[in-house]
Amino acid sequence: MKKLLMVYAVLIATFMLFLYVYAFREDTNRTEDAMYGGLHGDIGEKYVMVNFQSGIDYWKSCLKGFEDASASLNVSVEYRGATQYDANEERTVLEQVIAKKPAGIAVSAINPDALVVSINKAVEAGIPVVLFDSGAPKSKAYSFLGTDNYNAGVKAANQMAELMGGSGKAAVITLPGQLNHQERTRGFQDTIRTLYPDIQVIAVEDGKGDQLVSGSVAKRLLGEYPDLTGIFATEANGGVGVGNAVKEAGRLPKVKIIGFDTDKGTLDMVKSGIISATLAQGTWNMGYWSLMQLFHLKHGIVQQVADWQGSGMPLVPTYVDTGITVVTRQNVDSYYAK
């Protein structure tokens, strides 16, 4: 009977020990969770990316950044967009997204005006909105994350001047109606005028964002100016169109081409030497830091002042420049999608 009691005692003691150890560990974990929890949300917290022409390659890296940030922060994301280049369609999609009251929305605006009313409605309803890639400065969105397009034009000009040996005739093929393309063109022209007086920009033409239109514009310019040695296309389709035109006209490698963005068509032409350089935008950073800002807005992790609305102080940095890189044959391999 004494032996039996001993066995009981030992069993109960062991049991209590386990209980104590595990209970204690649980407590420790809880404390660590509070202390070392870091920045994290809830998997039911959904952030939405809204854009236009949602199927094109360009957005893939933006979305990857958005998704990577959601993994960092343990929240969910959804990708929505107008399939066409259509302002009404994008507005409809945005309105549908707002109706579901998501935790935050990152919008790339098809033009500066079309979405202002919807964006403001979302912000007034307490849904954080940031803009990426193309902005809507008159809206109440908290910030814009994207390329400094004027600076992109400056970089293109410096690269072009080097390719042209500092003198000769150059042309720009662009989208004259869109703000970002106007800024790229202005940065290019200002820089050539100021720093490279021996280079002349003889034409700024409309390529309509289309490969064939841009190609035929280039063909005409090549005919009009036999001494043309540089063409800057401010968007991707234009660059490929110009590349085809210059090649067909047999004016390679004398005519140097600078394109824009890093779609496969452009990269292939950089690799084969038809396009001398293209400009890569920081698309992953647009997506990643958009979500990072939305998360901070949603969770109120911002400067604390007495009266927010009244202070007028911005809650998050108002503009995030995601950078621009010159891509040439030397570094082109890094830019192919993996």
Add this chain to the structure above:
Amino acid sequence: MKKLLMVYAVLIATFMLFLYVYAFREDTNRTEDAMYGGLHGDIGEKYVMVNFQSGIDYWKSCLKGFEDASASLNVSVEYRGATQYDANEERTVLEQVIAKKPAGIAVSAINPDALVVSINKAVEAGIPVVLFDSGAPKSKAYSFLGTDNYNAGVKAANQMAELMGGSGKAAVITLPGQLNHQERTRGFQDTIRTLYPDIQVIAVEDGKGDQLVSGSVAKRLLGEYPDLTGIFATEANGGVGVGNAVKEAGRLPKVKIIGFDTDKGTLDMVKSGIISATLAQGTWNMGYWSLMQLFHLKHGIVQQVADWQGSGMPLVPTYVDTGITVVTRQNVDSYYAK
């Protein structure tokens, strides 16, 4: 004996159950930690803020942002700086910080050149460096987070034009040798010239960042120009000096003053109506988002490409505009330190 066996069996079963439950919970926790861990570092991971004139009020909110981010991310921070306005002293402090191999350094550079060699040494040794408030564009630092000073000048000009009723004579008192003050002045002048042709900027003078010097410059200008009705001081001491001079000359409220920053002296003059407006910088955001970038650089949470060095792609957004706000009597109360 049978009863005894039953008791044993029940005890053992209960024990196994507890073991199972707790072991299972532990497993769940571990999975949750990996899945829902969020962004967090280690408390032994130290990030350092380095600046100059480290004792002045201006930095307090930058440091608060830096500290708040360290709490978000569960890392440690340290505040170091040159006590004087002395480039050699800041360089020495920075070198001492680098020698301790911290997880990252946020530097406010006393001038664009003095720290370039040290900053590059840190980056080459694998220590992430970002610049805040005042940059060093020629260095290898990953980014700059601060005010768009040209835009601050634009805002000051629009505010001044409103105060002056769109016409009259205005002057600027600035620090002509420093880049940020040059940009504020240029933004002011460009905007007045372009948008307000009936306002004339009759003088741009050096206030040497000093209250008394700025005051005596203002006194002289008030004497020379009896019809002067607007003075823009591009830094805090100057604004207070100008405020005293205009008050003593009995030229209030006819002469409107716009100051800079939100030190107590300036805010008091805004509150009492001597200074009509001042410009608040997003200092908390400078500190917060500097640490956020350093953390991402340290942990390699950046876009993944085939060959980083070769690609030339920026790892984090290259410029973060922390915003600027116009502070008037209406919203001044929000800006006093709590």
